[in-house]
Amino acid sequence: MLSLTEENYLKAIYHLSDGGAKSVLTNELAEAMSTKAASATDMIKKLSAKELISYEKYYGVNVTAKGKAEALAVVRKHRLWETFLVQKLAFTWDEVHEVAEQLEHIHSPRLIDKLDEFLGFPKVDPHGDPIPDGKGKLKVLPQVGLDQVKAGFQGIITAVKDSDSNLLKYLDKISAKPGLKIKVINKEEYDESLEVLLDNKKVFLSKEVSKNILVSG
Amino acid sequence: MLSLTEENYLKAIYHLSDGGAKSVLTNELAEAMSTKAASATDMIKKLSAKELISYEKYYGVNVTAKGKAEALAVVRKHRLWETFLVQKLAFTWDEVHEVAEQLEHIHSPRLIDKLDEFLGFPKVDPHGDPIPDGKGKLKVLPQVGLDQVKAGFQGIITAVKDSDSNLLKYLDKISAKPGLKIKVINKEEYDESLEVLLDNKKVFLSKEVSKNILVSG
DNA sequence: AATATTTTTTAGACTAATCTAAAATTTATA
DNA sequence: TATAAATTTTAGATTAGTCTAAAAAATATT
Numbered sequence: 001m002l003s004l005t006e007e008n009y010l011k012a013i014y015h016l017s018d019g020g021a022k023s024v025l026t027n028e029l030a031e032a033m034s035t036k037a038a039s040a041t042d043m044i045k046k047l048s049a050k051e052l053i054s055y056e057k058y059y060g061v062n063v064t065a066k067g068k069a070e071a072l073a074v075v076r077k078h079r080l081w082e083t084f085l086v087q088k089l090a091f092t093w094d095e096v097h098e099v100a101e102q103l104e105h106i107h108s109p110r111l112i113d114k115l116d117e118f119l120g121f122p123k124v125d126p127h128g129d130p131i132p133d134g135k136g137k138l139k140v141l142p143q144v145g146l147d148q149v150k151a152g153f154q155g156i157i158t159a160v161k162d163s164d165s166n167l168l169k170y171l172d173k174i175s176a177k178p179g180l181k182i183k184v185i186n187k188e189e190y191d192e193s194l195e196v197l198l199d200n201k202k203v204f205l206s207k208e209v210s211k212n213i214l215v216s217g
Numbered sequence: 218m219l220s221l222t223e224e225n226y227l228k229a230i231y232h233l234s235d236g237g238a239k240s241v242l243t244n245e246l247a248e249a250m251s252t253k254a255a256s257a258t259d260m261i262k263k264l265s266a267k268e269l270i271s272y273e274k275y276y277g278v279n280v281t282a283k284g285k286a287e288a289l290a291v292v293r294k295h296r297l298w299e300t301f302l303v304q305k306l307a308f309t310w311d312e313v314h315e316v317a318e319q320l321e322h323i324h325s326p327r328l329i330d331k332l333d334e335f336l337g338f339p340k341v342d343p344h345g346d347p348i349p350d351g352k353g354k355l356k357v358l359p360q361v362g363l364d365q366v367k368a369g370f371q372g373i374i375t376a377v378k379d380s381d382s383n384l385l386k387y388l389d390k391i392s393a394k395p396g397l398k399i400k401v402i403n404k405e406e407y408d409e410s411l412e413v414l415l416d417n418k419k420v421f422l423s424k425e426v427s428k429n430i431l432v433s434g
Numbered sequence: 435a436a437t438a439t440t441t442t443t444t445a446g447a448c449t450a451a452t453c454t455a456a457a458a459t460t461t462a463t464a
Numbered sequence: 465t466a467t468a469a470a471t472t473t474t475a476g477a478t479t480a481g482t483c484t485a486a487a488a489a490a491t492a493t494t
Contacts, residue, residue: 005451026472039452041473046450058459058472089331099325108316114306222481243442256482258443263480275442275489 002050004105007074009033009043010052014063014071019138023060069136076132078104079125080115086126087119093126094168127168128159128178128214146194147211151187154217156180161212174203176213219267221322224291226250226260227269231280231288236355240277286353293349295321296342297332303343304336310343311385344385345376345395345431363411364428368404371434373397378429391420393430 002010012032016024030040048055052067063071081103085091091099113134116122123139124130132138143158157180160171171177176198185202186195192207205213219227229249233241247257265272269284280288298320302308308316330351333339340356341347349355360375374397377388388394393415402419403412409424422430 003450027470035451036453037472038454038474042451085328089328089335091327091331095327099323099328102323102325103320106316106319108319110308110312111302111306111316114308118306220480244440252481253483254442255444255484259481 001107002070006043006047006050006052007070007105009040010047010063010067010071011074013047013053013061014068014075017063019140020063020068023062025060029061072132072136072138074104075138076134076136077106077112079129079131080112080119080122082125082127083119083122083131084115087122092172093162094165094172096126097162097165124159124178126178127162128157129162141216143214143216145211146182146184146196146205146213146215147192147207149184149215149217151184153184153215155182155215157182157213158216159214161214163212167209167212170209171213175199175201176203182213182215218324219287223260223264223267223269224287224322226257227264227280227284227288228291230264230270230278231285231292234280236357237280237285240279242277246278289349289353289355291321292355293351293353294323294329296346296348297329297336297339299342299344300336300339300348301332304339309389310379311382311389313343314379314382341376341395343395344379345374346379358433360431360433362428363399363401363413363422363430363432364409364424366401366432366434368401370401370432372399372432374399374430375433376431378431380429384426384429387426388430392416392418393420399430399432 009029012029013024014020016028016032026037026040026044029044030037033040044053044055044061047053047067048061051064052070053061053063055061078100081100082093082096085096085099086093116134122131130139130141141158149155157176157178159178160168160176162168176182180199183197184194185197188194192210194205194207194210196203196205226246229246230241231237233245233249243254243257243261246261247254250257261270261272261278264270264284265278268281269287270278270280272278295317298317299310299313302313302316303310333351339348347356347358358375366372374393374395376395377385377393379385393399397416400414401411402414405411409427411422411424411427413420413422
């Protein structure tokens with residue numbers, strides 16, 4: 001069984017690699033884990049010995065099929081717990097992340113399946129991120145950052161990046177939630193800021209914000 | 218903040234001391250933690266330095282007021298999670314203990330207060346054990362082991378000892394649950410086995426079992 | 435009361451995860 | 465392309481929690 005630390009490193013590698021699409025450098029990983037490169041190298045060797053990642057010295061790491069499955073199991077737990085916290089315990093979405101970071105490490109397959117059932121088998125978490133199913137299948141939605149679309153775009157918000165609690169508070173304030181309709185009225189060339197219609201209200205968004213809102217046309 | 222290991226040792230000391238009523242010997246503690254006396258001594262020194270227990274070399278340890286408060290916070294979390302698992306996720310009471318052992322170490326005051334509210338501020342857990350309130354107050358019920366009462370006794374089951382999963386499965390089979398009425402019809406002098414009326418059904422109980430059923434008259 | 439037994443503590447070693455400093459390797463630049 | 469700069473790895477040390485073996489102290493027994 002993986003230690004808590006191993007699980008956290010593996011999850012970080014999984015996310016940094018965009019779900020296994022690209023390889024991850026030692027320094028990136030060290031920064032993501034708020035640790036030093038030497039520590040990352042040590043852990044890389046451990047995970048590599050367990051065949052959860054493949055590793056070529058000096059050229060970064062990739063998750064193996066086995067590693068991806070383990071990482072997805074953790075992601076599944078994280079997102080189910082976030083859903084529980086918001087839906088059942090009335091947490092706001094900016095509060096859930098750090099608690100879910102702890103809850104995701106509880107080991108009990110029975111618990112997570114029961115929780116899934118209790119929540120009604122949700123497909124996405126409160127940020128709009130897809131929840132892997134019990135077999136580790138992840139449905140990736142076709143979506144794009146709101147900073148990538150042109151003036152005139154119409155669609156719905158599919159997800160928001162959940163990296164920063166202050167961002168989430170702001171998104172909550174302007175009620176930019178997954179599921180809502182959004183239309184780009186105007187795009188300012190100079191700073192790429194947007195004027196959008198969100199839930200029938202006119203809102204101005206800086207690029208700093210719009211790149212964290214994911215939409216589907 | 219306490220480490221997971223420190224929390225587990227402190228909780229063990231709290232339980233072994235009957236909630237602070239008596240002192241705990243190094244060997245008792247080592248056995249409860251499935252470890253060696255030398256390890257227990259090391260941890261005793263650490264907890265003592267943090268003033269969670271008081272310690273006189275060779276004569277065992279006692280929890281301090283501070284230590285008792287910390288231990289009760291862990292007990293509160295454990296029992297609330299057990300209640301959640303049984304009431305909301307349909308776990309049977311023999312399954313909950315080991316999962317609750319993990320969940321009790323999640324650090325988030327907000328989480329536990331929300332959970333308490335979600336569960337409707339329960340007073341006791343599924344085994345009948347009282348749940349400390351948010352201020353660390355524990356209501357101890359006047360109760361006695363069923364092996365201590367005389368033939369003719371009538372009362373209700375207030376709790377069952379939750380030490381052993383097989384015992385709990387057996388108690389579940391004969392439906393000896395907290396809250397049920399119980400009457401002792403006859404007590405066999407030789408082996409102290411009992412013939413009881415439980416939920417209007419006649420059942421025979423060995424002393425091995427009866428001592429794990431707590432009743433109030 | 436002297437000795438044997440049991441319990442507890444100390445001393446020293448081991449593993450996991452971390453660190454700093456130095457060495458090795460790759461990448462960038464002049 | 466030789467050298468400088470950046471990145472990565474290695475080497476050796478540190479901390480938390482554990483262990484075994486030996487020493488110290490308390491308790492039990494003759």
